[in-house]
Amino acid sequence: EIGPARTTIKAIADRAGVERLTVYRHFADEGAIFAACDAHFRLEIPPPDPAAWAGIVDPAERLGAALMAFYGFYRRGENLIANAERDAVGLPALAVVMARRDAILAAVREDLLAAWAVGDRSRTRLAAAIAHALRFDTWRSLARLEGLEDAEAAELMVDLARAAAAS
Numbered sequence: 001e002i003g004p005a006r007t008t009i010k011a012i013a014d015r016a017g018v019e020r021l022t023v024y025r026h027f028a029d030e031g032a033i034f035a036a037c038d039a040h041f042r043l044e045i046p047p048p049d050p051a052a053w054a055g056i057v058d059p060a061e062r063l064g065a066a067l068m069a070f071y072g073f074y075r076r077g078e079n080l081i082a083n084a085e086r087d088a089v090g091l092p093a094l095a096v097v098m099a100r101r102d103a104i105l106a107a108v109r110e111d112l113l114a115a116w117a118v119g120d121r122s123r124t125r126l127a128a129a130i131a132h133a134l135r136f137d138t139w140r141s142l143a144r145l146e147g148l149e150d151a152e153a154a155e156l157m158v159d160l161a162r163a164a165a166a167s
Helices: 009-014 020-026 031-044 057-075 079-088 091-115 121-134 138-147 150-166
Strands: none
Touching: 009 020, 020 138, 031 091, 057 079, 057 091, 057 121, 057 138, 057 150, 079 091, 079 138, 091 121, 121 150, 138 150
C-alpha cells in the first residue's frame, strides 16, 4: 500500500497479528521478505503467459497480443508495481527481485523481436521500440497521463514497432 521502503517490520507484524520477533524468525532478511511479497503478488495478479501469444504468426498481431496482456497486468497491479519500481533504487534486496522481472521482460522482447524479418539496423531500432512498449512506465504514461485505453496504447506501440521495422 505504501511501498517497501516505507513499510516497517512492526507494520508487517501488526498486519499479520504477530510479534516483530516472529517476522524476524520467519524471514532471514529483507530479501526473503521481498521474495515472499513478490510470490504472493504473482499468485494474486498472475503475470502474462507468453504461451497466450506464442501461436500468433503475424509479428505485429503477436506484439499487440503481448502488449494487451502486459498492459492488463500493469493495470491490475499498478500501485504495487509503481511502489516497487520507485523503491528498488534505494533497496538493493528489492532491486534483485526487480532484476528477475527485468530478465523476463528482456526474454519476452527477444521472443517478440525474433518474429520480425528485418535487417540489422532496423532490428536495433525495433528492439528498442519493443522494449519501450513493454515497460510499465510506458504503459503508465500512455494510460494515466495521456488517457489512452489499453487497446489504444497497444495499437500506438505496435505502430511504433512497425515504423522501426520499416526504417
